[in-house]
Amino acid sequence: MHSLVTGGAGFIGSNLVDALLGEDPQARVTVLDKLTYAGSLENLRAWGPDRLRFVQGDVADLELVQGLLEGVDVIFHLAAETHVDRSVVGAEPFLQTNTVGTYRMLEAARLAGTPRFLQVSTDEVYGSIDQGSHTENDPLKPSNPYSASKAGGDMLCLAHHTTHGVPVLITRCTNNYGPRQYPEKLLPFFLARAEAGEPLPIYGDGQQVRDWLYVEDHCRALVFLARHGQPGEIYNISAQGEKTNLEVTLTLLERLGLSRELIRRVTDRPGHDRRYSLDSSKLRQLGWAPRVDFETGLDRTIAWYQANRDWLERIRLDSAEYRKFSEQYYRERLSSSTAFFPR
Numbered sequence: 001m002h003s004l005v006t007g008g009a010g011f012i013g014s015n016l017v018d019a020l021l022g023e024d025p026q027a028r029v030t031v032l033d034k035l036t037y038a039g040s041l042e043n044l045r046a047w048g049p050d051r052l053r054f055v056q057g058d059v060a061d062l063e064l065v066q067g068l069l070e071g072v073d074v075i076f077h078l079a080a081e082t083h084v085d086r087s088v089v090g091a092e093p094f095l096q097t098n099t100v101g102t103y104r105m106l107e108a109a110r111l112a113g114t115p116r117f118l119q120v121s122t123d124e125v126y127g128s129i130d131q132g133s134h135t136e137n138d139p140l141k142p143s144n145p146y147s148a149s150k151a152g153g154d155m156l157c158l159a160h161h162t163t164h165g166v167p168v169l170i171t172r173c174t175n176n177y178g179p180r181q182y183p184e185k186l187l188p189f190f191l192a193r194a195e196a197g198e199p200l201p202i203y204g205d206g207q208q209v210r211d212w213l214y215v216e217d218h219c220r221a222l223v224f225l226a227r228h229g230q231p232g233e234i235y236n237i238s239a240q241g242e243k244t245n246l247e248v249t250l251t252l253l254e255r256l257g258l259s260r261e262l263i264r265r266v267t268d269r270p271g272h273d274r275r276y277s278l279d280s281s282k283l284r285q286l287g288w289a290p291r292v293d294f295e296t297g298l299d300r301t302i303a304w305y306q307a308n309r310d311w312l313e314r315i316r317l318d319s320a321e322y323r324k325f326s327e328q329y330y331r332e333r334l335s336s337s338t339a340f341f342p343r
């Protein structure tokens, strides 16, 4: 099988490349990635040019994408701007990549007649849910510019399927964690800061609920759905093991042997969804189930970051983009923060 993985130099994309090339010695992958601040060739260094073709470029570049599709059996479309806090500060790149870029990918697939297209989407498009879990039939109600831009991409996928017969299926997954996640997302952000003795900014009361899935389980679901999913269908992917942000943070600190006094309560994120929850029984009935529980996955994740301190420090210390955002965004919040667990 020859797969095109967009966003393959990012967190989930690079883990997906490992899954595709690791499970089948005949498999070939083309990665198309713009190498934004979130992507790095370092994430793909395990694979040589005999198995992996890397192309630096933009998913919104229709001509470029068309030129890559000959002989491609399946497109895994992951390239996106992904950080909610950045979308609060400025949404233009999110619309350009997540919505317009997805449209151009669909057009390229239509013109090339690519046999399968997986739109890798998120639980966030459904919005917050107080009780119960979203099924694939629920309406979309995104709360922030990131999720709205992903919802726009999802809608275009369904339209391209209905109007043009493009064989698209949509996957919507809960929060991922694992090796190579960019350290602006909760777990690696807090891990790196805690180890450096820096305060951990929890938004609001820390009682927001997320359902954490180990990245390898997500990638196995994507490979599985490329084979067994039906075009035109939507599949939720979830661990069904929800935790509050405070629980996740306390478990992390306990595993690291560090004090909970590092936790600070900061002003909440605007538009912050209280709870995400997905019903993934449609996918589970086809035969997929997660294999890695949260404790095991967390231990593996911590072990990876500790064995790859250079990867983390290169971003934290060398990346101007990283410092600019994290300093601007958190300096003010932390200066007016309060201790979560006062001495």
Ligand code: NAD
Residues within 6 Å of the ligand: 006, 007, 008, 009, 010, 011, 012, 013, 032, 033, 034, 035, 036, 037, 038, 039, 040, 057, 058, 059, 060, 077, 078, 079, 080, 081, 082, 083, 097, 101, 120, 121, 122, 123, 150, 172, 173, 174, 175, 176, 177, 181, 182
């Ligand atoms: P990431 O931010 O780690 O990586 C995104 C990658 O896309 C980067 O390598 C970046 O260089 C590339 N990219 C960005 N804009 C591009 C463009 N215009 N053209 C080509 N490449 C571009 O993201 P991630 O966490 O790995 O997420 C991957 C996908 O999975 C996204 O579509 C996201 O919406 C979805 N998703 C993520 C999660 C999660 O918890 N991380 C959960 C559900 C769904």
Ligand code: TYD
Residues within 6 Å of the ligand: 084, 085, 175, 184, 185, 186, 187, 189, 201, 202, 203, 208, 209, 210, 245
């Ligand atoms: P994040 O990793 O940004 O993923 P998402 O917003 O897509 O769920 O955040 C996970 C949760 O952690 C979310 O409820 C926001 C919260 N959070 C904090 O409380 N403080 C932080 O510094 C960050 C980055 C996230």
